Structures are given as structure tokens and as C-alpha cells.
Amino acid sequence: MLRKRSSLILCGTFLFITWNAILVLLLWGRPPAGQMEETGQKHSEVAEKPTNDLMGDLLRIADTLEAELEIQKNFLIEIQSHRTLWKASNRNRSKVIMPPEPAIPILVIACNRVTVKRCLDKLLQFRPSAELSPIIVSQDCGHAETAEVIRSYGNQVTHLKQPDLSDIAVRPEHKKFQGYYKISRHYHWALNQVFKTLSHSSVVIVEDDLEVAPDFFDYFRALLPLLKADPSLWCASAWNDNGRDGYVDPGKANLLYRTDFFPGLGWMLLREVWEELEPKWPASFWDDWMRQPEQRRNRACIRPEISRTLTFGRQGVSLGQFFDKYLRYIKLNTEFVPFTKLDLSYLKEETYRKDFDKEVYSAPVVTYEDINKGKLKGPGPFRLQYSNKESFKVLARNLGIMDDLKSGVPRTGYRGVVSFLSRGRRIYLAPPPGWSQYDPTWS
Structure with missing residues (x-):
């Protein structure tokens, strides 16, 4: 753009000088006035033939030149005005302010484990920006040694202390669950601190016994716009309940799923969802x-x-x-996947549901014996069908995946389907075609 502008200015200046040079030559070499009349030119536009009155001739030429120069002056003013507009346009373009990236705080729920250090060390090791990913440690329990570990990180983290450490009145049969009541109370207080006191619009929640992967931060930053834009989503989780080594595809570290099961264990929550949940937050067992x-x-x-x-x-x-039995064998991703540079539009509900149903229900149906005895032919995927709660549990248990259901939803399930690898082949443990909804009595 700058090169075009400079060329145009130079061209205008050249035309101005050339025009005036030609003008002078024409004024001195014009034909007689009569000849000009024959061509239809007006007397007022024709300079008279030079006479013996040199001074008079010069004055007439000066008048004509003055008129022509006025025209050229206006022409140059027009060029200058365009140049000013170009400069203003470029200034405005250079001053276009991109909306700032939102901060996504990491809320660490802590209590009385000094091993919170392992959690914080990994978060700080992989955190790309202190401004975009502030770490907030909310501590319950009042455990002095744990508090000292958190304080040792100085201003690298924000240390909050849950003020209410009292026991909670519970039914006698729930006395052994006192810890679950305190955890629920702590979550309620800590999330209010993040959203109401600190005014953040989203948060990623981890507990003090979690270690994060190298692309943990990029993963959640990439999913935030999707979570905000798609009302059929209400959280994003870093966890795969059936993610044990041998049950996941190491060549598909970038693969993401929709799931109807709330996974927890490193998950993102929006302020709008918290405003919906907070008034009815439970006294205990918040995850179930x-x-x-x-x-x-x-x-x-x-x-x-x-x-x-x-x-x-x-x-x-x-x-x-x-x-x-399960959790200690979960495979943690070690390959950095640049999720913020990937196209994640395939996770939008309509697209995902259509593609997922097609892949699952076009897969050949196999039996547990086929899988167990290595009789599967081809690379897969394969569909293993269950028909009721009992058949699901038996198949899941025999295949080594988690068999419990919550309100009828299996862990990692989407539309009743659980996806995993068995002996290197993709298996979909699925209900019959035509599935419509979960049965809450399957729990």
C-alpha cells in the first residue's frame, strides 16, 4: 500500500511539471487567433499572437500561467487529500485493538496433603502465562504444613483459606461421610470466591492430588470458545475414566469426545453455569x-x-x-497437542451426533467371545451390543472398563455408547439402534 501511494505522488508531480512545460511551449507557439476560431475554440481561450509590445506579451502570458497554475494547484491539493486519507486509514488499521484473551484461572482445591507441591510444580512448569492462567489455591482443613508448602510459592500463586472449619451437623448414619460434606462446602465457598469476589468468567478446577499434562493449558484455552458458544455443553474435562494404558489410542492424542457423563478431575466451568448451580448446591457428594x-x-x-x-x-x-484397580493405571498424555490451532468444530452437537451415530451403528456387530478369543477381522471399529443394565455391567467388567453407572449414564458414555480400545481395536459398547434416553434406575 505504501509503495502504491509513493508511486502515485511521484506520478502526480511528474505530470504537473510536464504539463507546465508543455503549456509554456504552446503559449509561445500557438497559431493565429483566426485559425483557432476555425477549429471552434473561443476567443477567450486563445492567446493572442506575440506583438512588438514585449511587456504586454509577458503580462498576458503571466495571466494565463496563473490561471493554469491555479488548476494544477487544485489538482495537487486533491492528491494531498487522498494521501491524508491513506495515512489515516493505515493509522486506524494499525490501531485496531484485538479483544484481550480472557484469563482462565486454575483453582486448586487443597486440604491437608503436602503433596500439593507436586500438583503446583507441574502447573507452574507448563503454565504459559501468569496473567492468562493465574493459579488460586483454596485451602480447607487449616493444616499448617500444607499451608506452609503453599506459602513457599510466594506470589506465583494466590493462597485462599476457607474460613469455616467447623464440623457439619449430619444424620447419624452419615457421620462417616463428614468429609464429603466439608468438601462440598469448600467447593461452594471457593467457587464463589473465583466468580463473585474475583469476578472471573470461567475457571478450571483441579484437586491437590492431580498432575497435569504439558498441553493442559492449551487444551482448556481451545475449548473455552466452544463451551461458550454451544448451549448443549456445560463443562470440559481433562479426564478419561477409561483412559488406562492399552484402552486408549496413543496415536490419537488430539482426539476429543462429547460425553454425557460428568468426569470431573480437572474440569472447566463457566460463570453462567455456576450461577445456575450455586443456589441449589448440595450439602455433600457434589460430583454425583x-x-x-x-x-x-x-x-x-x-x-x-x-x-x-x-x-x-x-x-x-x-x-x-x-x-x-483403575486410577493408578490412567495414561497421562506426554505429547504436546496445539489444540488452539486445531479445528474443533466437529465437536458441535449436530455435527458430532450425526457422525458418531453413523460410525457406531455402521460398525459390524461382534460378541464378547470374538473379542476375548482374538477373532476380530479387520482394523475396526466394532460394535458390541448390550440390552440392559445387567448385560452392560457384565460386558464392561469382563472387558476391564469401569462398570458403574450414575443416574443411568455409564462413565465416558455418549448416547449410551462407551468407546475404548481392546487389543488394539476400537470397540463401541453400545445399546441397540434407536436409543432415545437414559434410564435413571440403572444405578
Whole structure:
């Protein structure tokens, strides 16, 4: 653009000088006035033939030149005005202000585990920006040693302390679940701090026993616009419940899914969703409460093929439930996937549902014996069909994937379908064609 502008100015200047040179020659060499009349020119536009009155001739030429110069002056003024417009246009273009990237805080829920250091070290190691990814550690329990570990990070993290450490009045049969009540109370307080006190518009929640993958931050930043734009989504999670080594495809670290099951364990929440959930937040067992139809409202979450979090906390209020059998074997992604540079439009509901149903129900149906005895022919995928709660649980248990259901939804399930690898081949454990909805009694 600059080169074009300079060329035009030079061209205009050249034309101006050339025009005036030709003008002088024409004025001195014009034919007699009579001849000019024969061509239809007016007397007022024709210079008289030079006379013996040199001074008079010069004055007449000067008058004519003055008129012509006025025309050229106006022409140059017009060029200059265009030049000014170009400059203003370029200035405005250079001053176009892109909307700033939103900060996505990481909320670390902590209590009495000094091993929170492992969690924080990984977060700080992979965090690309302190401004875009502030780390907020919310500590319950009042455990002094854990508080000291958190304080040792100085201004690299924000340390919040849950002020209410009192026991919670519960029914006698729930006394052993006191820890779950306190966790729910802590989540409620901490999320209010993030959204109401600190005024953030989104948050990624991790607990103090999670280690994150190298692309953890890029993963959530890429999913934020999708989460905001698609009302059929209500969270994004870094976790695959069936993500054990051997059950996921290591060659598809960039593969993401929609799931009807709320995964947790490193998940993103929008302020709008919190405003919906906060008034009815439960006294305990908040994660199972999130999986109820009244909260989910037929919305889905995004989850990865390969987990971006790994839990190392065997000891906790759940007393190691599932840890030894499943969680300790979850594969943590090690390959950095630039999710913010990928096209994730395939995750939009209409597109995803259509493609997913087509792939699942066009896959050949096989039996458990075919899988177990290595009789599958071809690369897959293959469909293994279940018909009721009992057949699902038996097949899931025999295949080594998690067999529990919450409000009728299997872990990682989408439209009743659970996707995983078995002996290197993709298996879809699926209900019969025509599936319409979950049965909440399957729990």
C-alpha cells in the first residue's frame, strides 16, 4: 500500500511539471487567433499572437500561467487529500485493538496433603502465562504444613483459606461421610470466591492430588470458545475414566469426545453455569449430584481420548475407591497437542451426533467371545451390543472398563455408547439402534 501511494505522488508531480512545460511551449507557439476560431475554440481561450509590445506579451502570458497554475494547484491539493486519507486509514488499521484473551484461572482445591507441591510444580512448569492462567489455591482443613508448602510459592500463586472449619451437623448414619460434606462446602465457598469476589468468567478446577499434562493449558484455552458458544455443553474435562494404558489410542492424542457423563478431575466451568448451580448446591457428594438429570439437563461435556490429568492421591475421603484397580493405571498424555490451532468444530452437537451415530451403528456387530478369543477381522471399529443394565455391567467388567453407572449414564458414555480400545481395536459398547434416553434406575 505504501509503495502504491509513493508511486502515485511521484506520478502526480511528474505530470504537473510536464504539463507546465508543455503549456509554456504552446503559449509561445500557438497559431493565429483566426485559425483557432476555425477549429471552434473561443476567443477567450486563445492567446493572442506575440506583438512588438514585449511587456504586454509577458503580462498576458503571466495571466494565463496563473490561471493554469491555479488548476494544477487544485489538482495537487486533491492528491494531498487522498494521501491524508491513506495515512489515516493505515493509522486506524494499525490501531485496531484485538479483544484481550480472557484469563482462565486454575483453582486448586487443597486440604491437608503436602503433596500439593507436586500438583503446583507441574502447573507452574507448563503454565504459559501468569496473567492468562493465574493459579488460586483454596485451602480447607487449616493444616499448617500444607499451608506452609503453599506459602513457599510466594506470589506465583494466590493462597485462599476457607474460613469455616467447623464440623457439619449430619444424620447419624452419615457421620462417616463428614468429609464429603466439608468438601462440598469448600467447593461452594471457593467457587464463589473465583466468580463473585474475583469476578472471573470461567475457571478450571483441579484437586491437590492431580498432575497435569504439558498441553493442559492449551487444551482448556481451545475449548473455552466452544463451551461458550454451544448451549448443549456445560463443562470440559481433562479426564478419561477409561483412559488406562492399552484402552486408549496413543496415536490419537488430539482426539476429543462429547460425553454425557460428568468426569470431573480437572474440569472447566463457566460463570453462567455456576450461577445456575450455586443456589441449589448440595450439602455433600457434589460430583454425583452433578450427574443427576436435574443438573445435567441433557447437556454434555468434552473429554479427551488420553487424559490430561493423572491422580496420585490414593488416600482421601474415598479411601482409595477405584484407585488400585483403575486410577493408578490412567495414561497421562506426554505429547504436546496445539489444540488452539486445531479445528474443533466437529465437536458441535449436530455435527458430532450425526457422525458418531453413523460410525457406531455402521460398525459390524461382534460378541464378547470374538473379542476375548482374538477373532476380530479387520482394523475396526466394532460394535458390541448390550440390552440392559445387567448385560452392560457384565460386558464392561469382563472387558476391564469401569462398570458403574450414575443416574443411568455409564462413565465416558455418549448416547449410551462407551468407546475404548481392546487389543488394539476400537470397540463401541453400545445399546441397540434407536436409543432415545437414559434410564435413571440403572444405578
